[in-house]
Amino acid sequence: METIKNYLEAMFANLPRTPEVIKAKDELWQMMEDKYNELREEGRSENEAVGVVISEFGNLDELAETLGLEKAVEESHELMELEPRRQLTMDEVRDFLHAQMARGTMMGIGVMFCIACPIWVILLGDTILEGIGVLLLLVQVALAVGMFVFASNRHARWKYIYKEPCSIDYATADYVASEKERYNLGLKGQRTMGILLCALCWVPAMLFDTIGLAKLSVMDNIVAVLLLLMVGFGVFFIINSSIVRASFEKILKLNDEKTMSSQFVDAQKGLYENPRLNNLMSVYWPTVTCIYLSYSFLTFNWGSSWLIWPIAGIAHSVIKKNMGSVKQA
Amino acid sequence: MVEISSDVIRGYNDTMILYILRKAPSYGYEISKQIKxxxxxxxxxxxxxxxxxxxxxxxxxxxxxxxxxxxxxGGGKRRTYYRITGNGQQYYKEKCEEWNLTKEVVEHFITAEE
Structure with a gap:
């Protein structure tokens, strides 16, 4: 049955996505499904049934004529020759998704290192180890930068997925959609956890204050460290989950929006996004990191500069929600 | 074995479908099964x-x-059904007459001789 579905989807993949074509595909699918089921009930083997259904399907040129699609079919042939879409294999897509998961972890850890780097200075600040504290801070920032550079170098391998027109077949689309579904709960959990950690970062301070420990000056430092760690981990979860989610969505919307192949996955609404905004958003997090580091180093106001992260996070989702998706034609 | 050429039969697919729909409304696979x-x-x-x-x-x-x-x-899947219209009935009759004429004409030129 899966073979028949793949066959039909592949036949229709390059046709324009119009109501007539969608209706034709649905109805042809109905007939093929009926025929397949009956052949199976008659006791034919899976392979035999699939063979019969596919051999008796006919050809699309005949259909194109009736649907008034000759021009569209011709154009899609021409387009394929002029601007061939790179067909990604299932293995390639699987590698890409795994690479993106690793990248999410690295970028997340990198940003977390940046946010948490002042803890050494805070902890060792007024002791003879102050120098070591500063050193550790610099080492940690260097590590973070190293991770950013490493992650983007490795990411460069996949540049073609972002730059060239690519496409995926039905089976791959189906696989990615089910993977996305499988990770969905985990990603949502991470995101919620991240937001909670950022939102509740002031709780230790309040608790310490209530139980009267705030009088000890060392407690101030511990509160600050806890706060930075909570924000750091929170941001890690948010970044990691959004990179992984974005990689699923990137693959699912590779196919040309105007053709039937964009229908491989149900519930595609909102997946196709404003390309201009996407370009803008690709520099969003690096810019925020830049602002954070320069502001913090210039003013040494580490106590409040971390606030940029939760604010940037909320601003990010607001921008995406409001301007992200283009209206479907 | 001889097979029907699709060019020849093309003009009469409509006739076959209408013949089946004259009896009762039906859907894609059912019609193709009946034709077979x-x-x-x-x-x-x-x-x-x-x-x-x-x-x-x-x-x-x-x-x-x-x-x-x-x-x-019961509770079977929803399908697209087709029913014949008045115009369709008329068209079917015309196609039948056309076929009778065609058959008559072509028949004159068909022989069983080698």
Whole structure:
């Protein structure tokens, strides 16, 4: 049955996505499904049934004529020759998704290192180890930068997925959609956890204050460290989950929006996004990191500069929600 | 074995479909199955041919489509059904007359001799 579905989807993949074509595909699918089921009930083997259904399907040129699609079919042939879409294999897509998961972890850890780097200075600040504290801070920032550079170098391998027109077949689309579904709960959990950690970062301070420990000056430092760690981990979860989610969505919307192949996955609404905004958003997090580091180093106001992260996070989702998706034609 | 050329049969796919729809409204696979049975398995209509015929005849007003679930298997899946219209009945009769004439004419030129 899966073979028949793949066959039909592949036949229709390059046709324009119009109501007539969608209706034709649905109805042809109905007939093929009926025929397949009956052949199976008659006791034919899976392979035999699939063979019969596919051999008796006919050809699309005949259909194109009736649907008034000759021009569209011709154009899609021409387009394929002029601007061939790179067909990604299932293995390639699987590698890409795994690479993106690793990248999410690295970028997340990198940003977390940046946010948490002042803890050494805070902890060792007024002791003879102050120098070591500063050193550790610099080492940690260097590590973070190293991770950013490493992650983007490795990411460069996949540049073609972002730059060239690519496409995926039905089976791959189906696989990615089910993977996305499988990770969905985990990603949502991470995101919620991240937001909670950022939102509740002031709780230790309040608790310490209530139980009267705030009088000890060392407690101030511990509160600050806890706060930075909570924000750091929170941001890690948010970044990691959004990179992984974005990689699923990137693959699912590779196919040309105007053709039937964009229908491989149900519930595609909102997946196709404003390309201009996407370009803008690709520099969003690096810019925020830049602002954070320069502001913090210039003013040494580490106590409040971390606030940029939760604010940037909320601003990010607001921008995406409001301007992200283009209206479907 | 001789097979029917699709060029020859093309003009009469409509006739076969209308013949079946004259008895009762029906849906894609059911119609193709009946065509196969009534022709003793000698003609199997392709899915794309069948759908093209539906679209063309609907556009010309010979048939109408509607969505329904078959009563037989309770809660069966919803399908697109077709029913014949008044115009379709008229068209069917014309096609029958046309075929009788065609058959008569072509018959004169057919021989069993080697």
């Amino acid at each position: 049975q009534l022709s003793d398995g000698k003609y199997v209509i392709k899915e794309t041919t069948l759908y093209s015929a539906f679209t063309r005849m609907e556009k010309n007003g010979y048939i109408e489509s509607f969505t329904a679930a078959p009563e037989a298997d």
